[in-house]
Amino acid sequence: MKLHTFFNSSTSYRVRIALALKNVPYDTLPVNLRKQEQRAAGYVAKNPSAGVPLLIDEDVQLSQSLAIIDYLDATHPEPRLIPADTLARARVLELSDAIACDIHPVNNMRVLRYLQDVLGATDDQKNAWYQHWIREGLTAVEALLARYGHGVNCFGDAPTLADCCLVPQVANAQRMGCDLSPYPRVMRIFEHCNTQPAFQQAAPAQQPDYSL
Incomplete structure (x- = not known):
């Protein structure tokens, strides 16, 4: 397998x-x-979306992170990250989509660059934009965790797709100087995940292209 990625x-x-x-x-x-x-x-x-990630598995090329993880669940089912049980699957996807569909798309690099380069937003305006959508999105995530979450991870004592989405989003929010104190459940899960070897291995600072 090959993964086109950016740290x-x-x-x-x-x-x-x-x-x-x-x-x-x-x-x-x-x-x-x-x-x-x-x-x-x-x-x-290879990737008409002109972004990352892009996974290549022999003759299979896949972009879009959630599609890739679903493919990995099918081809390498242990440990399963998207539950087979109907309701458990729906809850994991609900929280994952709250991050992947509501927070990330309006806060990714190309959107922030467009705000500055094309619309002329200042650094302060760009940061206010970013922090607004973090507040909106993580408020919803915190409420979903309060309602349905359990265990040391988002849903139980083993990581799921939801944890795969939550940790990078919180890491980005920290990097952008967001106040994350209103989200104790989010932060508890984030801190727990970052004690686990797989999450540590995947962290930006551990990647071969890492730069400040």
């Missing part, structure tokens, strides 16, 4: 966590988003 990409981070949890070996192929390498013609030919 600071939260979507790549999700997939790296899943691969580490499943103990699946892979080759890292860095794509520097800061240098716009994802827009090179050869890369776009």
